[in-house]
Amino acid sequence: MQTAIEVTDLTVAYRDTPVLWDVDISVPRGVLMAIVGPNGAGKTTLIKAMLGLVRAAAGRTLIEGKPYAEQRRLVGYVPQRGSVDWDFPASVLDVVMMGRYGELGWFRRPGRRERELAFEALQKVKMQDFADRQISQLSGGQQQRVFLARALVQDARVYVMDEPFAGVDAVTERAIVTLLQELRSAGKTVVVVHHDLQTTPEYFDWVTLLNVRTIASGPVNEVFTEENLRKTYGSRVGFVAGIDSGLASAPGHQRAPGSRSIVNSIERI
Amino acid sequence: MEMIVMLFSDYTLRSIALGAAGLGIVSGILGCFAVLRRQALLGDAMSHAALPGIVLAFMLTGSRAPLTLTLGAAIAGWLGALAVLTIVRMSRIKEDSAFGIVLSVFFALGMVLLTMLQRSGQGGQAGLNTYLFGQAAALITSDVITITVLGAIVLVLLALFWKEFQLLSFDPEYAASLGYPVRILDVLLTSLIVMAIVIGLQLVGVVLMSAMLVAPAVAARQWTNRLSTMALLAGSFGAVAGVVGAVISATGRGLSTGPVIVVCISFVVLVSLLVAPGRGLLWEWLHHQVNQRRFASERHK
Numbered sequence: 001m002q003t004a005i006e007v008t009d010l011t012v013a014y015r016d017t018p019v020l021w022d023v024d025i026s027v028p029r030g031v032l033m034a035i036v037g038p039n040g041a042g043k044t045t046l047i048k049a050m051l052g053l054v055r056a057a058a059g060r061t062l063i064e065g066k067p068y069a070e071q072r073r074l075v076g077y078v079p080q081r082g083s084v085d086w087d088f089p090a091s092v093l094d095v096v097m098m099g100r101y102g103e104l105g106w107f108r109r110p111g112r113r114e115r116e117l118a119f120e121a122l123q124k125v126k127m128q129d130f131a132d133r134q135i136s137q138l139s140g141g142q143q144q145r146v147f148l149a150r151a152l153v154q155d156a157r158v159y160v161m162d163e164p165f166a167g168v169d170a171v172t173e174r175a176i177v178t179l180l181q182e183l184r185s186a187g188k189t190v191v192v193v194h195h196d197l198q199t200t201p202e203y204f205d206w207v208t209l210l211n212v213r214t215i216a217s218g219p220v221n222e223v224f225t226e227e228n229l230r231k232t233y234g235s236r237v238g239f240v241a242g243i244d245s246g247l248a249s250a251p252g253h254q255r256a257p258g259s260r261s262i263v264n265s266i267e268r269i
Numbered sequence: 270m271e272m273i274v275m276l277f278s279d280y281t282l283r284s285i286a287l288g289a290a291g292l293g294i295v296s297g298i299l300g301c302f303a304v305l306r307r308q309a310l311l312g313d314a315m316s317h318a319a320l321p322g323i324v325l326a327f328m329l330t331g332s333r334a335p336l337t338l339t340l341g342a343a344i345a346g347w348l349g350a351l352a353v354l355t356i357v358r359m360s361r362i363k364e365d366s367a368f369g370i371v372l373s374v375f376f377a378l379g380m381v382l383l384t385m386l387q388r389s390g391q392g393g394q395a396g397l398n399t400y401l402f403g404q405a406a407a408l409i410t411s412d413v414i415t416i417t418v419l420g421a422i423v424l425v426l427l428a429l430f431w432k433e434f435q436l437l438s439f440d441p442e443y444a445a446s447l448g449y450p451v452r453i454l455d456v457l458l459t460s461l462i463v464m465a466i467v468i469g470l471q472l473v474g475v476v477l478m479s480a481m482l483v484a485p486a487v488a489a490r491q492w493t494n495r496l497s498t499m500a501l502l503a504g505s506f507g508a509v510a511g512v513v514g515a516v517i518s519a520t521g522r523g524l525s526t527g528p529v530i531v532v533c534i535s536f537v538v539l540v541s542l543l544v545a546p547g548r549g550l551l552w553e554w555l556h557h558q559v560n561q562r563r564f565a566s567e568r569h570k
Contacts, residue, residue: 069448090494
């Protein structure tokens with residue numbers, strides 16, 4: 001299996017506090033990977049550091065074997081939708097066309113070809129009817145799909161997404177998952193910052209558990225275990241599992257169902 | 270009516286109108302980016318910061334040439350902007366406080382220098398305090414040429430980097446992920462805003478110049494959802510307010526131009542806030558009434 005993303009010894013600090021410490025991750029090509037961890041674990045910082053948006057104190061990231069700076073064309077980034085002002089004067093199509101700006105380069109304006117590509121990308125996220133809509137009139141789920149379309153129009157090989165499921169309804173979440181799985185089927189590598197442990201094993205086939213350090217990283221069925229989740233979420237899980245009829249200490253528990261009930265108890269907090 | 274005839278026949282009035290129109294177009298268009306990037310305060314800080322630059326430029330060179338003073342204003346304005354950015358980055362002081370500090374420190378320094386100059390009795394200082402609130406009547410042909418040339422440079426650069434500035438204003442992080450040198454683009458756009466400010470200082474003055482940047486853009490945003498249309502509208506609003514204000518000020522009894530222009534553009538803003546379709550307050554109220562009526566009648570069916 002070839003490696004799509006190789007993160008080595010990545011350390012990021014804000015002032016004196018390390019936000020990421022010595023993170024190593026290796027993502028094979030063609031997987032759908034979730035990055036999970038508690039609040040403040042550095043999930044967003046990790047993907048921003050991978051893309052060079054946050055300065056790393058140490059470490060490096062290789063995309064398909066070369067530094068990110070040389071491989072930008074291969075990477076499509078989907079930031080958190082709350083990171084921009086949606087009252088900006090632009091239409092849905094205008095925003096999606098921004099995905100072509102890297103390819104266009106300096107001084108060239110988007111033209112008919114860019115409009116066509118943007119419209120195709122909107123069809124993939126089922127937003128084609130909204131092409132001329134002003135972006136301030138979109139719902140949260142629609143905003144998210146516009147951001148996805150903007151990344152799709154880049155026709156990247158690696159996609160990096162920051163919480164695409166945050167604040168979207170169940171129908172949109174389904175639609176996004178289907179889209180992500182289609183991307184994987186097309187041989188793309190997709191890395192997603194994810195918050196919902198419950199759906200992690202269902203949606204993803206690869207997972208990185210992060211809490212400042214990498215706790216574990218690998219196939220979901222090997223890595224997404226009760227023990228690793230406890231290491232990632234710390235005392236909170238222990239505490240909850242403790243009152244939850246001594247689940248954690250129950251000897252004969254199988255790994256998969258065990259992790260599922262831990263997940264349930266975390267969800268219930 | 271008489272005034273319109275004069276506008277085309279009177280030489281002084283014509284150059285004033287031309288200068289004010291040029292300034293209005295440039296500051297209106299650049300102002301759109303300042304407003305959309307939430308940098309309205311930056312404009313205010315930079316224009317106040319320009320005052321010591323103007324006075325120092327005069328003290329050092331002894332020249333009142335518009336280009337010399339404009340250069341001094343630009344350098345000082347730039348230092349002001351840089352000071353704000355440095356304070357925010359190096360200390361725990363928040364952006365709004367940093368703007369407040371820089372604005373008042375630079376402006377105070379400018380006023381001290383200006384009064385020193387007055388005391389020392391250098392007759393040549395005459396005209397420098399028109400930079401406080403602007404004086405359209407003092408505008409001469411060489412000033413108009415300076416405004417036009419600098420304004421043209423600003424607009425050409427803006428047109429060249431339009432796509433990049435649009436992306437930078439909407440989503441700088443995404444721009445960085447595409448490989449654009451966001452820091453350099455940021456410096457370039459801020460420099461263009463500084464230029465737009467300094468070319469208006471003689472006409473509008475340092476105290477109210479930021480209104481020429483912010484007000485046309487705010488008014489224009491009410492009428493459109495497209496960036497290009499917004500820029501064109503803001504430029505037109507700025508030009509109209511500039512010409513009307515400058516002409517009133519020049520023909521009136523020695524009124525300072527800045528305040529008159531600002532009153533004109535404020536009127537445009539007021540009308541836009543009230544009646545613009547879609548975003549206007551009046552429009553929203555009507556829309557609300559119609560909806561209420563409709564829902565009420567549907568419930569009773």
